[in-house]
Amino acid sequence: MEAIGVWTAALATIGIVSFLYKDNVLYRICESVFIGTSAGYWFVTYFWDNLYRKFYLGIQDATDPNRFFLWFGVVLGVLMLTRLWGKIGWLSRWPLAFVVGATAGLYMMTFFVSNAMRQVGATIMPIFRGNLPAIIDNTVLAVGVFCGLVYFFFSKEHRGLFGRASRVGIWILMITFGASFGYTVMSRMSLMLGRFDFLFGTWLGILP
Amino acid sequence: MKRTMIALLLMAALTAAIGRAQENPAVDPVPAASPPAPPTNVVAADSPDDPGRSVTVRWQVSADDGAGMNNVIQYKVFRGEAAGGPFVERGVAPSRATVYVDKGTEAPNDPNFFPNNTDLFYKVAAVNVAGETAESEVAGPVQAREQWYNVGRTPTFIAVIVFTAFTLYFIARARKKADLYIRPLAGIEAVDEAIGRATEMGRPMLYVFGLGTASDIATIASVTILSRVAKKVAEYQTELIVPCYDPIVMTIAQETVKTAYYDAGRPDAYKEDSVYFVTQSQFAYVAAVNGTILRELPATNFYLGKFFAESLLLAETGALAGSIQISGTDEVAQIPFFVVACDYTLIGEELYAASAYLGREPKLMGSLKAQDYAKAIIIICAVAGVAASLFGWTWFVELFRVTN
Known part of the structure; x- marks a missing residue:
């Protein structure tokens, strides 16, 4: 049984990777199986996690005084399904509006705290504190934040001094992205080695 | 020659035995330690600026904390729903600690459920190396309550109001077809x-x-x-x-x-x-x-x-x-x-x-313009903040401190 699993995984790996050559039958088979099984898996997961565990069991939990609010989610869910009937399809916009509006409201303070206040608070520091490397660090941080914000200022044309600050900002961004890219590529290489180890070790058994 | 060898071996063995004895002197059994002095002045209060489900317990450290044979290694915090108990252990704080925040969830079935608006009682026990404990007086009653306003976020609240004002202003301008x-x-x-x-x-x-x-x-x-x-x-x-x-x-x-x-x-x-x-x-x-x-x-x-x-x-x-x-x-x-x-x-x-x-769209344009002006304010604040911190004006830096 284990051998069947290993063979299936190995063929699926080869099938998916084969798209690097060109679109082919093996890739299409693997793609369809992958999509089909994942869609089925998530359907079952959502059914048991949401409809059964959260709603069906939750509504029966007499110790929870807020359990009747669960019906609210069910009503919104049913309204989503009205899309299937043309005449009342407009009702499906209500749950969408609720989701988007409620989330925007809830995130407003969170975003302000994390993306504005804490960022400003972290930037404000005495630059000339500590030894030379610390002073350089602080200076790069302060200049980087300043120039980065200038780059993302859309109301003014990036020319002259403003344009030069913006250019420094994009340079700092690109250096950061370069470092991030290198770091992530290394982790992807590690994933690829893992697959090769499976193919040549577990499957073919030619690795020591 | 043989006798000399045996004598040398015996002397070596004897020397080694004496050396070991000096390295490991006979250890007296641990004296029967008495329990440590309990923590004092235990105060339990509702944690501020939160949606409830949390009580902050403070105390003064045990007299045996940090000194003596009864050195305290930790404090255990207990909670009960009546002054006479029963009490349940809620957590542990290290030695020298004087505060513990008891938090829980709102799910009644969760083992870590924390009721709001319910009288609760706390006591703190000092624990020494030998594992002996001494419990404080019971503190309470205290109730965990939710607050409608988080004082620690006042600067954020002001920033939101300013940003909203900018947004509304620029939306109005965009609607008037301003360029x-x-x-x-x-x-x-x-x-x-x-x-x-x-x-x-x-x-x-x-x-x-x-x-x-x-x-x-x-x-x-x-x-x-x-x-x-x-x-x-x-x-x-x-x-x-x-x-x-x-x-x-x-x-x-x-x-x-x-x-x-x-x-x-x-x-x-x-x-x-x-x-x-x-x-x-x-x-x-x-x-x-x-x-x-x-x-x-x-x-x-x-x-x-x-x-x-x-x-x-x-x-x-x-x-x-x-x-x-x-x-x-x-x-x-x-x-x-x-x-x-x-x-x-x-x-x-x-x-x-x-x-x-x-x-x-006027709404999107207004929002984008407001973001730009908010960024301009942030740039000014950051530059001013760096200058302020250079002169040691900490009050300005504190304006951007968000507590939770």
């Missing part, structure tokens, strides 16, 4: 060119939202851009393919594309199947989109929204198929991949700006 300048973005300038290319080549265009849900700001911004792209597609009679990861995003995308076709005066050209759901499994979704790219060979790919590890896989496949690629995301870790594999990339907030730039 609100937004600098051109290369990625967005390229949209029309990309659509024209698809039309000339007779190939479809692919629009990918990534893995975002309807509640992600990047997805919402992307929907606005899709609206513009779909309208152009309808005008040029090009084919549009929108494979979706999230069913709610799919619904929104269908509505958007349909409306765009109506606005372009070509409702008959709208195909229900052009916007479709794939799966909610990340890499299965990637496999499907990659397959679509390889089979359909779209002239232009848009990757605008929330992306994670799939960003490079999609962009690389698009590059392999020879498509023009326009990307944008606010996921900082994924931007580098788009930068290397796509022709145009909208970096972070440029994605939001693009939606306003294309839509020219």
Whole structure:
């Protein structure tokens, strides 16, 4: 049984990777199986996690005084399904509006705290504190934040001094992205080695 | 000779035995330690600025904390619903600690359930090395209550009010047709060119939202851009393919594309199947989109929204198929991949700006302008803050301190 699993995984790996050559039958088979099984898996997961565990069991939990609010989610869910009937399809916009509006409201303070206040608070520091490397660090941080914000200022044309600050900002961004890219590529290489180890070790058994 | 050897060996053995005895002198058994002195002045109070479910317990350390044979190694905090108990251990604080925040959940069935508006009693026990404990007096009653206003977030509240005022002001100006300048973005300038290319080549265009849900700001911004792209597609009679990861995003995308076709005066050209759901499994979704790219060979790919590890896989496949690629995301870790594999990339907030730039909706324009002015204020505050901290004016720095 284990051998069947290993063979299936190995063929699926080869099938998916084969798209690097060109679109082919093996890739299409693997793609369809992958999509089909994942869609089925998530359907079952959502059914048991949401409809059964959260709603069906939750509504029966007499110790929870807020359990009747669960019906609210069910009503919104049913309204989503009205899309299937043309005449009342407009009702499906209500749950969408609720989701988007409620989330925007809830995130407003969170975003302000994390993306504005804490960022400003972290930037404000005495630059000339500590030894030379610390002073350089602080200076790069302060200049980087300043120039980065200038780059993302859309109301003014990036020319002259403003344009030069913006250019420094994009340079700092690109250096950061370069470092991030290198770091992530290394982790992807590690994933690829893992697959090769499976193919040549577990499957073919030619690795020591 | 033999006797000398034996004598030497005996002497060596004797020396070694004496040495060992000196290294390990006989240890007296641990004297029977008495329990440590208990912590004193235990006070329990509702934790401030929270939605309840939390009580802060403070005490003065035991007299044996940090000195003597009865050195205290930790404090155990107990909670009960009556002064006489029974008490349940809620947590442990290290030696020298004088505060413990007892938190819990709101789920009644959770073992860590913490009731709001219920009388609670606390006591703290000092524990010494020998494991002996001495309990404090019982403190309480105290009730955990939810607060409607978080005092620690007052600076944020003021910032929100200022930002909202800016937004409303600029929306009003945009509605009055004021000329609100937004600098051109290369990625967005390229949209029309990309659509024209698809039309000339007779190939479809692919629009990918990534893995975002309807509640992600990047997805919402992307929907606005899709609206513009779909309208152009309808005008040029090009084919549009929108494979979706999230069913709610799919619904929104269908509505958007349909409306765009109506606005372009070509409702008959709208195909229900052009916007479709794939799966909610990340890499299965990637496999499907990659397959679509390889089979359909779209002239232009848009990757605008929330992306994670799939960003490079999609962009690389698009590059392999020879498509023009326009990307944008606010996921900082994924931007580098788009930068290397796509022709145009909208970096972070440029994605939001693009939606306003294309839509020219007063609300979006007003919001973008307000963001710009908020950024200007942030720049001024940051520069002033650095200067203030150089002069040691800590009060200015404290304005930006958010407690929780």
